[in-house]
Amino acid sequence: MANYTTIKVERRYTDVAQAFITIENKAKHIYIELNAWYYETRSSWGHKAYISGHIGDSYCNRHDFKHVYYNRTWECYRFQSVLHEAFYGCGFKVDKKLLNNLWKRIDEKARRVL
Numbered sequence: 001m002a003n004y005t006t007i008k009v010e011r012r013y014t015d016v017a018q019a020f021i022t023i024e025n026k027a028k029h030i031y032i033e034l035n036a037w038y039y040e041t042r043s044s045w046g047h048k049a050y051i052s053g054h055i056g057d058s059y060c061n062r063h064d065f066k067h068v069y070y071n072r073t074w075e076c077y078r079f080q081s082v083l084h085e086a087f088y089g090c091g092f093k094v095d096k097k098l099l100n101n102l103w104k105r106i107d108e109k110a111r112r113v114l
Contacts, residue, residue, distance in 0.1 A: 005030065007105055009113040011078075019079045019114050021106060023053075030055050034086060034106075036079040044068050047082040051090045055098070060090040077114040080107075 005025040012018045021034040032053035039048050046068040051060055067082040075081055087103055 005102070005105070007102075007109050009106070009109045011114050017078065019083070019110070021083070021110070023102060023106070028056070032060070034083055036082050036086075044070075047079050049079070049082040049086040051086045055092050055094045058093040060092055063090050065089065076107075077111050079114060080110070083110070 005023060005028070008020075008022045010020040012020065016038045018038075019034075019036040021032075023030060023032040023034075025031075030053075032051065032055070034049065034051050036047055036049035039046060046066060048067075049065045050062050051065075052062045053060055063086065065082055065086040067085060083106070084103070087106070088099065092099060
């Protein structure tokens with residue numbers, strides 16, 4: 001069994017822009033799905049996201065995250081703020097260093113794709 005983490009980042013356009021991210025490492029028992037999409041109402045616009053999966057024995061239920069923008073965004077790539085909020089805000093009970101390393105790799109890939 002390989003002991004490496006694969007991170008897959010996809011950008012899709014259906015009726016709205018969407019981002020799909022999966023993180024997987026079978027040896028370390030890691031599987032995470034992060035999804036984000038654009039929304040717009042009459043009075044606001046922004047991004048929404050949900051995350052589900054596990055890191056070891058620490059599970060994350062699906063949580064809804066919403067980031068409302070009032071003006072122009074200053075993100076390095078689309079969905080950066082809401083993905084960061086979902087990843088760190090879902091409540092994984094693991095070492096902060098592991099989360100930071102995973103986020104750094106997600107950030108690098110998402111910058112090129114999203």
